Amino acid sequence: MAFTLYSLLQAALLIVNAIAVLHEERFLRHVGWGSDQGIGGFGEEPGIKAQLTNLIRSVRTVMRAAISARHFQSILPSRTDSV
Amino acid sequence: MELERHRERGGGGGAGAAGPDPTPPKTPSGLTSPLPAAPKRRVPAAAPRMADPHPLFDDTSAAGGGGGGGGGAQPGRGYGGPPPVSSPYPPPASFLREPVSSLAVVYGSSLASQGRDIVDRNLDRFIPVGRLKYYFAVDTVYVGRKLGLLVFPFVHQDWQVRYQQDAPVAPRFDVNAPDLYIPVMAFITYILIAGLALGTQNRFSPDSLGLQASSALAWLIVEVLAVLLSLYLVTVNTDLTTIDLIAFAGYKYVGMIIGLVFGLLFGRTGYYVVLSWCCLSIFVFMIRTLRLKLLSEAAAEGVLVRGAKNQLRMYLTMAIAAAQPLFMYWLTYHLLRAGAGTGTGRVRGVAVLGAGGGGGIRGGPRVPPTQLGGGGPRAQGVLEQWGAKAPGCWSWAGG
Numbered sequence: 001m002a003f004t005l006y007s008l009l010q011a012a013l014l015i016v017n018a019i020a021v022l023h024e025e026r027f028l029r030h031v032g033w034g035s036d037q038g039i040g041g042f043g044e045e046p047g048i049k050a051q052l053t054n055l056i057r058s059v060r061t062v063m064r065a066a067i068s069a070r071h072f073q074s075i076l077p078s079r080t081d082s083v
Numbered sequence: 084m085e086l087e088r089h090r091e092r093g094g095g096g097g098a099g100a101a102g103p104d105p106t107p108p109k110t111p112s113g114l115t116s117p118l119p120a121a122p123k124r125r126v127p128a129a130a131p132r133m134a135d136p137h138p139l140f141d142d143t144s145a146a147g148g149g150g151g152g153g154g155g156a157q158p159g160r161g162y163g164g165p166p167p168v169s170s171p172y173p174p175p176a177s178f179l180r181e182p183v184s185s186l187a188v189v190y191g192s193s194l195a196s197q198g199r200d201i202v203d204r205n206l207d208r209f210i211p212v213g214r215l216k217y218y219f220a221v222d223t224v225y226v227g228r229k230l231g232l233l234v235f236p237f238v239h240q241d242w243q244v245r246y247q248q249d250a251p252v253a254p255r256f257d258v259n260a261p262d263l264y265i266p267v268m269a270f271i272t273y274i275l276i277a278g279l280a281l282g283t284q285n286r287f288s289p290d291s292l293g294l295q296a297s298s299a300l301a302w303l304i305v306e307v308l309a310v311l312l313s314l315y316l317v318t319v320n321t322d323l324t325t326i327d328l329i330a331f332a333g334y335k336y337v338g339m340i341i342g343l344v345f346g347l348l349f350g351r352t353g354y355y356v357v358l359s360w361c362c363l364s365i366f367v368f369m370i371r372t373l374r375l376k377l378l379s380e381a382a383a384e385g386v387l388v389r390g391a392k393n394q395l396r397m398y399l400t401m402a403i404a405a406a407q408p409l410f411m412y413w414l415t416y417h418l419l420r421a422g423a424g425t426g427t428g429r430v431r432g433v434a435v436l437g438a439g440g441g442g443g444i445r446g447g448p449r450v451p452p453t454q455l456g457g458g459g460p461r462a463q464g465v466l467e468q469w470g471a472k473a474p475g476c477w478s479w480a481g482g
Contacts, residue, residue, distance in 0.1 A: 004294070010299040048395075051316045 010074060015065055019059045028056070114275075149263050218263035220253040220324060228258045229265060233337050234361065236368040242375055259372070263326065266333020273299065273336045273414075276343050280418040283347065299414055306410065310403055314377075317395055321376050331369065335407045338365050339415050346419045354419055362408035369404035 022028055090097040139322055206212070236281045245257045281287040307328050314321065340362030346354025378396050 003301050005297050005301050008304060046315050051318060057316075075267075082470045 012076065013070055016059060016063055019056055020063050020067055024054055174186050214326060215263070217253055218261070220255050220257050221262050221264045225254055225258060226265060229262070230337060232258060233334055233368060234341070234364055236364055236371065242371050261327050261330035263330050266330055266336060269340060270299065270333060272340050276340055277418050280343060280347055302410060302414065303332055306406065313399055317399055321398060323376050331372070334368070335365050338362065339411050342411070343415055343418060351419065358411065358415065362411055365407045365411070366404050369424065370400060373400045373403060379443035382391055440478050
């Protein structure tokens with residue numbers, strides 16, 4: 001199976017992009033994964049849902065700028081490849 | 084005058100020694116360093132013009148470019164060669180005072196060592212080199228016992244890693260400690276045996292080796308990342324580092340190698356029997372090793388501890404351990420797909436290997452026996468293999 005490192009990189013980029021486009025207000029609130037919806041106290045260990053919510057929020061915060069640059073980098077070569 | 088010339092030659096020699104520097108080092112005063120070889124040539128021409136020992140500030144009349152333009156004009160010249168005597172720039176020999184050039188040399192060398200320090204420090208931040216040495220501190224006895232443990236973990240009783248003053252003991256002294264030597268060696272051996280297996284089916288080509296290697300590496304990275312993600316989500320407080328996870332993920336290559344070897348020797352039945360044995364043993368090995376690291380103390384000793392948290396951790400351990408046989412099967416079955424099952428197939432494969440792995444057509448049917456004929460079609464086959472690289476590659480991979 002031709003699962004190269006480059007395709008892994010592309011898949012990772014797409015997945016991170018998918019996580020980053022989950023809009024906070026329009027979507028996550030309705031599902032119940034908004035970042036201000038009861039993460040839980042400090043005494044408790046956060047459950048999986050809280051961890052996932054945190055993860056989504058941090059991916060969105062960190063990756064905004066990096067993803068756009070990376071998109072440019074991977075779309076342009078693939079367009080010239082197909083020609 | 085003579086003294087000046089001598090000093091300039093000495094300065095030119097000093098700057099010439101620092102000559103191989105491709106870029107002129109930036110001196111703090113904004114002056115670039117003088118060109119290394121040029122000043123020597125220009126000394127005789129410029130010497131008559133210099134009447135005073137400090138031409139840096141006084142030698143502007145000869146150029147007509149002005150004192151302020153002297154320092155600014157210097158960078159513009161680059162390595163265009165020595166300007167003629169009648170150039171509008173002030174002669175660079177006027178800047179070639181010994182303190183300045185030696186300062187430039189010292190500054191340049193300090194920049195180089197600073198650069199090296201920065202690289203070392205940053206490399207240490209990404210790849211903990213000191214920690215890596217711990218994982219390669221193995222000896223033959225350890226390797227032998229660990230391999231035996233990977234194949235037959237059912238009898239081993241004590242799986243706890245021994246600690247020595249809050250740091251785990253090196254693998255040399257404790258057979259339970261994870262190491263990186265076995266995974267790295269097993270990975271490389273797996274790639275070589277994959278090449279061997281492909282060669283016996285006339286599916287070999289040099290780039291397929293690289294493809295196998297990168298594919299296996301990519302799956303390894305995917306697995307380690309998945310385990311890291313799940314450890315983060317379940318908020319397990321464990322001392323498992325990323326390198327530990329890489330080591331554990333690499334242990335399955337030992338089972339894969341054994342399965343592949345037996346598959347090549349004894350056909351598909353041998354492959355399945357040995358692979359299932361290795362899958363079972365790696366499953367037990369992973370469960371027993373991870374149980375101590377992931378679960379709480381009470382649960383690790385076998386006492387049934389209720390509670391959602393412990394249950395989740397147990398599921399996580401089982402999932403990680405169950406992923407290993409899946410990967411083992413996934414990464415090896417396609418190497419034995421065309422089936423080195425029959426005796427004739429094996430003999431044919433060996434003969435083809437001897438002939439240098441001729442022109443196997445990728446993605447196509449198995450090579451008919453007639454192609455074993457000679458060296459003529461072999462050379463042609465190699466050429467058409469290389470020529471048909473791009474589409475052939477994908478069709479093979481899709482198969």
